[in-house]
Amino acid sequence: MMDDICAHITDVVANSVSAGAKKVFIFLEKSTIKNALHLKITDNGKGMDEETAKKVVDPFFSTKTGRKVGLGIPLLKGTAETCGGYFNLKSALGEGTEIDVFFTLDHPDLPPIGNLKDTILILTVSNPEVDFLFNIKNDVINFIFDTEEIKGLLDGVPINSPEVIKFLTNYLDEHLNFI
Amino acid sequence: MKLEDLKKIREQASKDMELRQKQARVKIVVGMGTSGIAAGARDVLKALLDEIAARNLTDVMVTQTGEKGLASHEPMIEVHEEGKDVVIYGNIDADKARKIIAEHIVNHNPVSEYVIEVK
Numbered sequence: 001m002m003d004d005i006c007a008h009i010t011d012v013v014a015n016s017v018s019a020g021a022k023k024v025f026i027f028l029e030k031s032t033i034k035n036a037l038h039l040k041i042t043d044n045g046k047g048m049d050e051e052t053a054k055k056v057v058d059p060f061f062s063t064k065t066g067r068k069v070g071l072g073i074p075l076l077k078g079t080a081e082t083c084g085g086y087f088n089l090k091s092a093l094g095e096g097t098e099i100d101v102f103f104t105l106d107h108p109d110l111p112p113i114g115n116l117k118d119t120i121l122i123l124t125v126s127n128p129e130v131d132f133l134f135n136i137k138n139d140v141i142n143f144i145f146d147t148e149e150i151k152g153l154l155d156g157v158p159i160n161s162p163e164v165i166k167f168l169t170n171y172l173d174e175h176l177n178f179i
Numbered sequence: 180m181k182l183e184d185l186k187k188i189r190e191q192a193s194k195d196m197e198l199r200q201k202q203a204r205v206k207i208v209v210g211m212g213t214s215g216i217a218a219g220a221r222d223v224l225k226a227l228l229d230e231i232a233a234r235n236l237t238d239v240m241v242t243q244t245g246e247k248g249l250a251s252h253e254p255m256i257e258v259h260e261e262g263k264d265v266v267i268y269g270n271i272d273a274d275k276a277r278k279i280i281a282e283h284i285v286n287h288n289p290v291s292e293y294v295i296e297v298k
Contacts, residue, residue, distance in 0.1 A: 007216050014211045018245050072213040115221075122224040126209065126243040153185040157192045160240055165232040167188055174180045 002075050004114025005039065011072040012041050012099060013123050017130055019045030019097065025133045030105065030113070030179050033139050037085075037103040037110065048091040057089065076101060083107040116179060117172040120145055125160045125168070141178045204238035205284055206259040211243040214250035219272060223254045226273035230280040239284060252295055258283060269295035 002008055009026060016024050021043035029038045048056065059074040076099075077087035084104035091097040103110050116136065124132050124147050134145040150168075151159060158164070209215070209224045227241050249255060252269030256276065259265050266289050268279060275293055283289045 002213075002217055007221070010211065010216050010221055011213050014213075014216070014243065014245060017243070075213075118221065118225045122221060122228065122243075125228055126211075126224060126241050128242075150182060150185060153182060153189070155189050157189050161188075161192070162232045162235045162237055163188050163192065164185070165228050167185060169229075169232065171180050171182065 002072075002079075002111075004112045005037070006114030006116055006119040008072070008076045008079070009039070009041070009119055010123065012076070013127075013132075015072065016041070016043035016045050016097070017127055019043065019047070021045035021096065021130060023131045023133070025135070027135045028113075028116070028179070029137045031139050032105065035105045037105050037113075039101045039103075040098065042096065042098040044096040047093045047095050047097055049093050053089055053091040053097075057087070073099075079103070079109075079111065083110045113179060117169075117176050120172055120176070121165070121168055124150075125165055128158060128160050136176065136179055138178055143175060143178070145172075203240040204261060205240070207239065207241045207284075208257040208259065209241065209243050210245070210253060210255045212245045212250075212253075215253040215255065218253040220254040222273045223256065223271050223276045226276040227256075227280065230277055234280070234285065236280075236284065239280075249295075255295070258289075264297045266294055267296040267298070268293045 002011065013024055013026070023044045025042040027038070027040040029036070031038070056073045057077050059071055073089070080087040080101045080103055084107050085102035088100040089097065120134055132147045136143045136145070147159065154164065207227060209220055209227070211220050211224070224241065224243065230236070231239050231241065249269070254271045255267060255269050256271055256279070257265055257267050258279070266283070268275070268290070271293060279290050279293065
């Protein structure tokens with residue numbers, strides 16, 4: 001259903017945006033040395049109280065009206081635990097939410113990472129009002145993609161302009177081939 | 180290729196750039212809830228962005244939204260055009276999304292076979 005790690009990233013970030021986040025930090029590290037895939041997503045959205053935070057990992061809980069089942073987070077937690085890892089969610093009302101997920105890299109059930117370039121592009125361009133900081137790394141390369149820096153360089157030219165979409169597509173194509 | 184090269188884009192961008200974006204003629208909203216993502220909404224969004232970039236559609240903006248409660252029709256997209264009814268397309272894939280850009284957005288003919296609601 002959620003066939004790669006990028007689907008989970010997209011899903012968690014959609015939750016962050018729905019929670020009013022203006023800044024989202026996404027850390028993804030693939031380490032052969034540590035035999036680990038580590039994903040951490042931190043936002044400054046409205047956060048959740050302790051009770052709600054406990055409930056979002058339950059597949060039969062959702063804050064959305066008219067829908068009783070929120071599957072995104074339970075699916076991610078399930079995948080992490082199947083793959084010999086862990087899932088932690090920390091949240092504070094009015095401050096934001098952080099998910100911290102760990103997978104064993106060589107576990108046979110670990111889904112593929114998926115198309116990270118497309119994921120970064122679609123998230124940053126279709127949420128122009130949100131600032132994203134992506135930190136993608138393996139054992140050798142540490143790649144940073146900071147939309148605040150990009151918007152600063154663009155100086156008023158919108159990040160969702162056709163010219164910028166084209167540029168960022170090529171830029172990610174060139175720089176994000178190590179993972 | 181360096182991010183610094185973005186400055187060239189900024190310089191090349193005409194003065195009316197900010198204006199034309201603020202007055203985006205068309206807003207396309209893609210449903211990116213869990214069910215939309217699972218059904219392929221990411222490919223749809225990427226196809227829309229590719230078309231906008233390739234055709235240099237400066238007055239079209241793509242944004243995302245959460246679950247719409249019509250999970251069986253995901254991926255769904257809404258086309259909002261000023262002064263017109265909102266057209267909702269369902270069961271969209273990347274090819275259909277490209278066709279919607281060509282037919283609906285560029286040639287002003289909504290693709291009726293993919294429409295699930297007009298409001």
